[in-house]
Amino acid sequence: MSYGRYFPTGQKTFLKRVFAKDEQIALDTITGYVTGTGANHVDFSLPYGSDAADDYPFEPGMRFELLCDNKGMGLRLQASFMERLSHRDIRMQFEGNLEFISRRQFRRVDVTAWVGLKRGDGHLADMRKAWEESLKQLQAGVSAAQLTEFQKYPINLAGGGMRLPVKAPVRIAELFLVYLSIGDKGGIICAMAEVIWAGEAETDGTQPAGLRFLNILEHDQTRIDKVVSELIKRLDQAGS
Numbered sequence: 001m002s003y004g005r006y007f008p009t010g011q012k013t014f015l016k017r018v019f020a021k022d023e024q025i026a027l028d029t030i031t032g033y034v035t036g037t038g039a040n041h042v043d044f045s046l047p048y049g050s051d052a053a054d055d056y057p058f059e060p061g062m063r064f065e066l067l068c069d070n071k072g073m074g075l076r077l078q079a080s081f082m083e084r085l086s087h088r089d090i091r092m093q094f095e096g097n098l099e100f101i102s103r104r105q106f107r108r109v110d111v112t113a114w115v116g117l118k119r120g121d122g123h124l125a126d127m128r129k130a131w132e133e134s135l136k137q138l139q140a141g142v143s144a145a146q147l148t149e150f151q152k153y154p155i156n157l158a159g160g161g162m163r164l165p166v167k168a169p170v171r172i173a174e175l176f177l178v179y180l181s182i183g184d185k186g187g188i189i190c191a192m193a194e195v196i197w198a199g200e201a202e203t204d205g206t207q208p209a210g211l212r213f214l215n216i217l218e219h220d221q222t223r224i225d226k227v228v229s230e231l232i233k234r235l236d237q238a239g240s
Contacts, residue, residue, distance in 0.1 A: 003077060003094050004037030006070050013044065014212075015092075018063035018078070026217045030056060030124070031173065031194060032090070041093050042066070043085060047173035048124040052088045055125035064092065074101040106159035106224075109231045113155055113181060115164065116148030120175035127175045131192040131215050134177060144188040148179045157182075159225035161193060161213050165206035170198040176211060182227045189223065191216035 007013065010033060017028035032044030046052035062081040069075070078096035085091055120127040134147055144150070156163040162178070173194055180189040192215040199208035213221070 002037075002039050003098055004039070004042065006075055006077075006098065007034045007037050007042045007066075007068070008070075009034055009036065011068055011070070013066050013068040015044070015079075016065040016067060018065055024218065026215060027213060027221060029214050031196075031214075035089060041082060041091050042079070043089060043091050045089050046124075048088075048175065050087055052124055053084045053090050054087050055123060055128075058084065058090065063095070066092070075099070076101050107228055107232055108156055108158040109228045109235070110154070110156050111231060112152055113157065113183075114150045115153045115155065115181075116144065116150045116179035117166070118148055118177040118179075120177070124175065127177065127192055128215065130177055131190065134179075134190045135217070138188055138190060144179050144181075144190075148177075150179070150181070157224065157228055159221045159228065161196070161211050163208060163210050165202070165204075166195075166209045168201040168205055168207040170195055170207045170209045172196070172198060175214075178211065178213075180224075182224060184223055184227050186220075186223050189216070189220040191220070 013032050013034060015030050015032050019028075030046060030048075032046055034042060035045050036043045046056070048055065058081045060081060060083070064079050064081065066077045066079050067075070076099045077094060079092040080095050082091040082093045118130070137147060138144060153164045162180075176193050176195070178191045178193050180191070182189065191213045193211035193213050195209050196212045197210040201207045
């Protein structure tokens with residue numbers, strides 16, 4: 001069956017790497033924009049600079065979930081990597097059956113938290129490497145204060161990402177390393193995130209930005225979701 005009609009040109013799609021069960025320890029996703037479809041494939045342009053397709057370690061047959069919204073519905077479809085079409089364009093082959101899903105997986109809450117931010121230089125490979133190196137340092141006992149400068153931010157937090165004010169100007173698909181303290185005594189969380197939306201610049205020189213986690217340990221994502229759920233429960237009890 002052709003699924004091309006569900007992936008119109010320009011459709012923003014999240015490409016989530018699929019691992020074997022014993023290999024999955026972290027979320028690994030990127031964003032792509034549909035440039036064309038065929039009977040059994042879809043082509044994407046990656047928004048992370050002119051060498052984006054070279055920066056991600058694609059291999060023939062590598063499996064992904066394609067996740068997007070179409071006419072108000074969440075869609076999920078398995079696909080496998082076929083080839084690089086250019087330095088920033090790739091082709092994916094459709095696999096399996098199309099599923100209609102609820103896209104909102106995580107609850108959200110407004111909170112004030114200590115956050116450290118490092119802005120990327122636009123290269124996906126460099127940021128992926130920086131994220132992996134930061135994880136190794138944190139796991140080795142290096143203080144997060146040696147890796148970044150923390151500030152208190154008013155944020156809207158969920159397991160899938162966060163909203164916070166960022167120094168303007170902010171670009172869509174801009175990459176950040178996020179260091180986050182969530183107060184659960186589990187240590188600093190480090191994630192790589194991309195800007196998925198940006199609001200109007202404020203008079204203080206900041207811009208509200210929505211960051212979506214591209215790379216984060218599954219354990220850390222679960223920690224965030226647990227803390228958010230507990231905060232929402234407390235707010236509900238306080239309001240009743």
